[in-house]
Amino acid sequence: NAGVMQNPRHLVRRRGQEARLRCSPMKGHSHVYWYRQLPEEGLKFMVYLQKENIIDESGMPKERFSAEFPKEGPSILRIQQVVRGDSAAYFCASSPPQPATQYFGPGTRLTVL
Amino acid sequence: GESVGLHLPTLSVQEGDNSIINCAYSNSASDYFIWYKQESGKGPQFIIDIRSNMDKRQGQRVTVLLNKTVKHLSLQIAATQPGDSAVYFCAVLSGYSTLTFGKGTMLLVSP
Numbered sequence: 001n002a003g004v005m006q007n008p009r010h011l012v013r014r015r016g017q018e019a020r021l022r023c024s025p026m027k028g029h030s031h032v033y034w035y036r037q038l039p040e041e042g043l044k045f046m047v048y049l050q051k052e053n054i055i056d057e058s059g060m061p062k063e064r065f066s067a068e069f070p071k072e073g074p075s076i077l078r079i080q081q082v083v084r085g086d087s088a089a090y091f092c093a094s095s096p097p098q099p100a101t102q103y104f105g106p107g108t109r110l111t112v113l
Numbered sequence: 114g115e116s117v118g119l120h121l122p123t124l125s126v127q128e129g130d131n132s133i134i135n136c137a138y139s140n141s142a143s144d145y146f147i148w149y150k151q152e153s154g155k156g157p158q159f160i161i162d163i164r165s166n167m168d169k170r171q172g173q174r175v176t177v178l179l180n181k182t183v184k185h186l187s188l189q190i191a192a193t194q195p196g197d198s199a200v201y202f203c204a205v206l207s208g209y210s211t212l213t214f215g216k217g218t219m220l221l222v223s224p
Contacts, residue, residue, distance in 0.1 A: 004156075006156075031210075033210070033212075035212075035214075040216075040217075041216060041217075042117075042202055042214035042215050042216045042217055043157065043202070043204075043212075043214045044214070045211045045212060045213070048210045048211065055210065056210055056211065058211070059211070091156050091157070093212075101147060101159055101162055102147075102212060103159060104149075104156035104157045104158070104159075105156050106155055106156045107155070107156050
């Protein structure tokens, strides 16, 4: 039973480029969450999605960031016009219907040059 | 909103000792708490959880204690091993779905 999968594991972008981070939830899980982790910090919630619906995006920056979880395929976190401050580890978690434990993927480490 | 804090950023123990990692939370309405372990370069790994209708829960070598009166959570690891070296986070469920994480305690186990 595969766990949460994320790709790429490492992503390097120059300022102004776009970053696309992908997350495939665990089998049977229909809820996806994205978190950001800065060095030596805890994880900060960004967005919670179910298939084709954004449930809670209270942690998402108002500009440049978007997320989707289509009917088919992985969840995507998209960052447009990246800046150096976007450099961080981005983790995806999934869970079965609420309330339930969230299981995390290995993360994508984004570096903006 | 919820805030979660850990009492000690680093804990150093000898192999075989028991370890205790502490966490405090702010929202008395919080009802679900999780401990995660994060090794370098990896995602958080679920260790154990507890709901607010309990004050203690045991797993394999780990025990979580919840004191709702003082809004305090602790993780006890028995007979700590070098493989337990990692950063430990407590997380509190806020609202419907959001996990609020503390900053983490780095556990260092020396042989």
